[in-house]
Amino acid sequence: MVVKKNTPSKAAKNGLKANKDKIEPSYTEQQGNGGETHQQAGGDIATLTSAQGIPVADDQNTLRYGARGPALMEDFHFREKIFHFDHERIPERVVHARGYGAHGYFELTDSLQDVTRAAIFQNVGERTPAFVRFSTVAGSKGSFDVARDVRGFAVKLYTKEGNWDLVGNNIPVFFIQDAIKFPDMVHSVKPAPDRDFPQAQSAHDNFWDFISLTPESFHMIMWVMSDRGIPRSFRFMEGFGVHTFRFLDSNDRSTFVKFHWKPKQGVQSVVWNEAVKINGADPDFHRRDLWSAISSGDFPEWELGVQLFDEEFAEKFDFDVLDPTKLIPEELVPVRIVGRLVLDRVVDNFFAETEQVAFCTQNVPPGIDFSNDPLLQGRNFSYLDTQVKRLGSPNFTHIPINAPKCPMAHFQQDGHMAMHNPVGRANYEPNSWGAAGGPRENPKQGFRSFASEETGPKRRLRPESFSDHYSQARQFYISQTPIEQKHIADGITFELSKVERPDIRSRVVSHLLHIDEDLATTVADGLGLPLPDPAETTQPTRTDLPASDALSILKNGPKTFAGRKMGILATDGVDADLFVALIAALQAEKANYEVVAPKIGGITLSDGTKVAAQQKIDGGPSVLYDAVAILASKEGTKVLASNPAAKDFLTDAFTHCKFIGYSAEACTLFKKAGLADDVDKGCIKLGSKNDANAFVKTCGALRFWQREKLD
Numbered sequence: 001m002v003v004k005k006n007t008p009s010k011a012a013k014n015g016l017k018a019n020k021d022k023i024e025p026s027y028t029e030q031q032g033n034g035g036e037t038h039q040q041a042g043g044d045i046a047t048l049t050s051a052q053g054i055p056v057a058d059d060q061n062t063l064r065y066g067a068r069g070p071a072l073m074e075d076f077h078f079r080e081k082i083f084h085f086d087h088e089r090i091p092e093r094v095v096h097a098r099g100y101g102a103h104g105y106f107e108l109t110d111s112l113q114d115v116t117r118a119a120i121f122q123n124v125g126e127r128t129p130a131f132v133r134f135s136t137v138a139g140s141k142g143s144f145d146v147a148r149d150v151r152g153f154a155v156k157l158y159t160k161e162g163n164w165d166l167v168g169n170n171i172p173v174f175f176i177q178d179a180i181k182f183p184d185m186v187h188s189v190k191p192a193p194d195r196d197f198p199q200a201q202s203a204h205d206n207f208w209d210f211i212s213l214t215p216e217s218f219h220m221i222m223w224v225m226s227d228r229g230i231p232r233s234f235r236f237m238e239g240f241g242v243h244t245f246r247f248l249d250s251n252d253r254s255t256f257v258k259f260h261w262k263p264k265q266g267v268q269s270v271v272w273n274e275a276v277k278i279n280g281a282d283p284d285f286h287r288r289d290l291w292s293a294i295s296s297g298d299f300p301e302w303e304l305g306v307q308l309f310d311e312e313f314a315e316k317f318d319f320d321v322l323d324p325t326k327l328i329p330e331e332l333v334p335v336r337i338v339g340r341l342v343l344d345r346v347v348d349n350f351f352a353e354t355e356q357v358a359f360c361t362q363n364v365p366p367g368i369d370f371s372n373d374p375l376l377q378g379r380n381f382s383y384l385d386t387q388v389k390r391l392g393s394p395n396f397t398h399i400p401i402n403a404p405k406c407p408m409a410h411f412q413q414d415g416h417m418a419m420h421n422p423v424g425r426a427n428y429e430p431n432s433w434g435a436a437g438g439p440r441e442n443p444k445q446g447f448r449s450f451a452s453e454e455t456g457p458k459r460r461l462r463p464e465s466f467s468d469h470y471s472q473a474r475q476f477y478i479s480q481t482p483i484e485q486k487h488i489a490d491g492i493t494f495e496l497s498k499v500e501r502p503d504i505r506s507r508v509v510s511h512l513l514h515i516d517e518d519l520a521t522t523v524a525d526g527l528g529l530p531l532p533d534p535a536e537t538t539q540p541t542r543t544d545l546p547a548s549d550a551l552s553i554l555k556n557g558p559k560t561f562a563g564r565k566m567g568i569l570a571t572d573g574v575d576a577d578l579f580v581a582l583i584a585a586l587q588a589e590k591a592n593y594e595v596v597a598p599k600i601g602g603i604t605l606s607d608g609t610k611v612a613a614q615q616k617i618d619g620g621p622s623v624l625y626d627a628v629a630i631l632a633s634k635e636g637t638k639v640l641a642s643n644p645a646a647k648d649f650l651t652d653a654f655t656h657c658k659f660i661g662y663s664a665e666a667c668t669l670f671k672k673a674g675l676a677d678d679v680d681k682g683c684i685k686l687g688s689k690n691d692a693n694a695f696v697k698t699c700g701a702l703r704f705w706q707r708e709k710l711d
């Protein structure tokens with residue numbers, strides 16, 4: 001028998017050759033040796049080695065006895081390779097498993113020296129390195145991006161006095177008031193233990209059962225059911241520290257503070273029908289967006305704002321500032337902008353950075369301190385545990401993404417994977433070895449807690465000051481525009497229509513009656529449910545809280561199409577002047593676009609110019625874009641009219657209230673899509689190249705909401 005040795009295919013070899021210049025070293029040391037690479041044992045392509053650095057001669061065939069004989073235990077290369085592969089996974093986060101991170105910096109624009117001694121807030125213009133991880137909460141690591149869910153907004157700031165982790169969300173309040181309920185809340189939204197579904201969604205019995213029995217969650221529910229629960233991307237979300245924290249100045253004087261991240265790009269969301277379709281078309285919609293924006297130099301930016309207030313305000317405020325289900329309206333305590341956060345670098349390696357980053361709420365530098373918010377107190381206990389479980393060692397702070405960028409000096413030692421250990425003789429303190437004896441405590445510069453005075457019996461209780469569950473939920477609801485209110489009603493109706501037990505649906509509506517009667521009636525009607533009695537409550541809803549415009553997305557929308565993406569559905573023969581003018585207008589506006597064409601090979605314009613396509617029609621549905629243009633020639637329109645995906649492109653864009661620009665010839669597609677009688681002011685005919693600019697400016701409004709009928 002002729003024995004043939006299995007070698008890499010010709011194509012694989014050619015591929016290697018063709019990309020020779022681009023080939024990265026196969027393994028880059030992440031730490032410890034100054035970033036040297038194992039490389040170039042021969043020629044200009046690095047020689048493959050084992051993890052021990054032993055050059056590998058054959059990576060295609062296991063070592064075996066005879067041509068067809070058994071594998072040999074002696075094959076240490078195979079053993080090491082498979083062993084390592086078998087251990088590649090670490091446990092995913094118990095919540096916020098699906099996330100995406102990027103590097104950047106925080107720059108101080110307004111000194112907070114008057115209220116805090118935190119180093120990061122002293123010198124205007126100073127930049128502090130930052131790493132941010134955005135996430136969904138409920139879905140597993142491989143779930144889709146545009147689930148209806150809260151988004152995590154976790155920021156690690158590598159300050160000169162240690163790491164500060166501000167582990168927030170895109171919603172300023174939380175579901176529960178006491179950390180002891182967190183496992184129940186999370187279990188209820190995650191897949192049921194017997195069937196292990198539903199995945200990454202809250203539209204099911206368990207979640208709404210828990211919510212309907214937990215009235216304190218209703219303020220948060222209003223936010224999650226609003227369009228805030230389906231953000232357009234991470235770049236267009238606000239972030240909130242949620243809890244009340246303390247600032248401490250150099251005399252340990254305390255000022256309460258709430259943290260806000262405000263996106264320079266504006267806040268923007270998608271609509272539900274669109275979200276469902278995006279998840280099919282591109283499950284990575286949000287991570288792709290962040291990656292593309294940063295990679296193309298369009299760096300997302302947020303302003304850091306603080307709401308500062310004192311004990312006196314806290315005493316007279318309508319709600320308890322320690323209750324994490326309440327916010328302080330910006331109209332009452334204005335948000336002072338003190339800095340900006342810019343994300344300007346994608347990760348080199350997802351696992352090393354985004355997966356291994358370990359946020360802990362208890363990481364605060366001197367000058368920042370906690371309040372007694374019971375949820376925050378519980379979180380401070382929880383995060384350390386979870387990192388040890390995930391990362392496998394108390395030395396997770398030695399991983400570069402978690403290591404402070406300021407000097408560290410302590411006597412902690414050993415443990416799994418320890419990279420930094422004490423040197424010299426003394427590894428304890430106090431000691432009498434003088435300067436050789438290592439670091440010492442520093443009462444002046446070191447972290448000091450606020451010396452609050454606490455009294456009271458030891459017992460388990462929920463304070464009376466936490467008992468109003470509906471007034472701020474109502475305030476949020478009345479602060480929304482009619483379209484946003486409709487979306488909230490639609491959102492709740494959709495979710496409850498997936499709940500199988502009518503008594504749970506009814507119980508939810510019994511709470512909504514305390515928030516807004518119209519909302520409750522609309523939802524009940526949408527479910528075909530008789531209106532129940534209002535839920536029992538000890539606290540009547542306050543109706544004197546004024547609307548707060550800051551709570552609405554649409555009242556604060558951006559006025560420009562910058563950073564947004566247009567889908568240009570184009571065909572062969574389209575007017576070259578119009579096409580070029582549209583691209584120029586988009587570029588002038590700093591907007592992005594993709595050409596969507598019948599064939600991925602692209603199109604030929606009327607003047608013979610070839611244009612590459614980024615998407616074939618069925619791979620680039622209009623849900624992926626903020627606005628669309630349909631630029632077709634007469635012949636091209638015929639091609640589109642016979643293509644179901646092209647008709648969907650138009651009808652979806654129309655249904656989702658997007659602005660639609662179209663060349664005169666593309667009119668026929670409206671007919672074919674059954675929209676001929678519906679053409680409205682959001683559908684803009686691009687008669688000549690001169691119309692392109694005005695169209696792109698109009699798109700700055702992002703949606704033509706008049707199209708959505710209000711009952």
Ligand code: HDD
Pocket residue numbers: 093094095096099133134135151152153154167168169173174178179180182241242243324357358359375378379382383384386387
């Ligand atoms: Fe939490 C992760 C935000 C309440 C326990 N949480 C986690 C992350 C974010 C938040 C953004 C992901 C961090 C990352 O990207 O790695 N969590 C919040 C906010 C809360 C909150 C804004 C309320 C205001 N969390 C909360 C409570 C507990 C936890 C009450 C437990 C008592 N959270 C965790 C955790 C996680 C976590 C189990 C899972 C993975 C991790 O920590 O690193 O410890």
